[in-house]
Amino acid sequence: MRHLLSVISLLWLAAPAQASPHCEGGQVWEDRNGNGHYDAGETPLTGIKLSDGVEVFITDADGRYRFAPVEGRTLFVIKPAGYDVPRRADGIPDFWTHARTTPGPALKYGGIPAGSPGCRDFGLIPRATLAQSPDLEALIFADTQTKSLTDVGYYRRDIVEPLIGRHTAQLGLTLGDVVDDDLSLYPALNTQTARLQVPWLHIPGNHDLDFDAGSDGDSLLTFRHHFGPDTFAWEEERMTFIGMDDVIYRPGQKPAYVGGFREDQFAFLQAYLPTVRKDRLLVLGVHIPLFDTGGGSFRAADRQRLFELLRDFPHVLLLSGHTHTQRHWYHDAATGWHGPQPLHEYNVGTACGAFWSGVKDADGIPDATMADGTPNGYARLKVATGGDYALSWHPARDAQDPAIGLHAPKVLRQGAYPAWGVYANVYLGDDRTRVEYRVDGGEWKPMQKVSQPDPRLLAENMRDDLADALRGYDRSPEAKPSQHLWRGALPTSLPAGEYRIDVRASGRWHDEVSASTRYRLQSATE
CATH class of the missing domain: 2.60.40 (Immunoglobulin-like)
Incomplete structure (x- = not known):
């Protein structure tokens, strides 16, 4: 049976019936002035990687990539080290395009509107110098989880505004549950996050689903419309980051979701990981922890397949959210990891704490302490050369920054x-x-x-x-x-x-x- 399912999955991944005839590729160039146009004196970029979430394509000497878009997939450029990508009007990094030429399923929050052929040109902006610090610094938010505009206001005052002009991060990550089921709040939340003035990457959580979708494959259409691919890669000089949706939606079942990965995600990893340098840190960000939080919360077979793909990488860090508590987990043979050292998973505390709950302070913001006594806040990841990294936790708005x-x-x-x-x-x-x-x-x-x-x-x-x-x-x-x-x-x-x-x-x-x-x-x- 397992062999039959594998064959069916491979046939589905290779099926050409959904191919879009409207474009066959595009070009990637060095946008030196950052104006979004290929101007005289600017040059094409060779060897740049792109993916549609299944295959990986590499630009030729003319900066061109070629592929046949598949309806419903999202093409993205894998940002290389030393370059930035422009930002969209809402502040989100502009590194993707959807293949949606016909209307998708009718969804409460809209999904992905038709009108995109599935390919485009990408201008990458050269980074003049590395930051003064020898380390890469990233801000990590988990579960901002706003259920109303009132909660968006808490997020603004409690998390975002105290960081404006005071942080030194070059990258930001949100590890799922961006909102709490109300996907109409994405624009309001993005407006606040964009004020931090760093490229911000988002991973979906179980509260980011289109719950009126009929299948797991359609359950992130609205999320993808706002944030781009649900599985992607992003490269920095000292770190390679892979963001992955690990919420398998099961309409009509209880529970309605389980932690795991899809076949197309494994196909992407199998195509991309051989191109990844092993002398820098590989960070994998997900929402649901890979360790079991009870009741078979993550599919063991999927974890095992992932760990086999990561086994030869000497420097790996896993980041997860979801639990609204904070802990470190070190994977070993008991959870299917067989590398020379235990595999570190940092289950990050949440920005919303315990869902923006608790008694309000003098500023009208809830206490939001998590169930394990951790105050709500955010984490920092600092990455040095050679795969070394350091983590820290910062309680929201606390001038003393207690540990x-x-x-x-x-x-x-x-x-x-x-x-x-x-x-x-x-x-x-x-x-x-x-x-x-x-x-x-x-x-x-x-x-x-x-x-x-x-x-x-x-x-x-x-x-x-x-x-x-x-x-x-x-x-x-x-x-x-x-x-x-x-x-x-x-x-x-x-x-x-x-x-x-x-x-x-x-x-x-x-x-x-x-x-x-x-x-x-x-x-x-x-």
């Missing part, structure tokens, strides 16, 4: 049994993170990693439970065990008085970060 959240009791009885502790939520921590604490400037002691909910969020849950009226539009999420929480017992044998608690953490993602809080010992009689 650790602390919780400790305010007061304990002096002389009581030391059963109460200080908790440190090291937002980007993993099993390799070393976390220590000290009291009153004393000796540093190790903290123990624990798998339990963040007590700060538990306290917020209790405040919501005890309130006589709603404290916000949606209450904070129910706290769940955190993957990056540490505990240290607080001494009670000291004299009565107030004491400072210092916590420090170091590891793969931190040279050393620290935080402090206080508690008081009070003497008591019966």
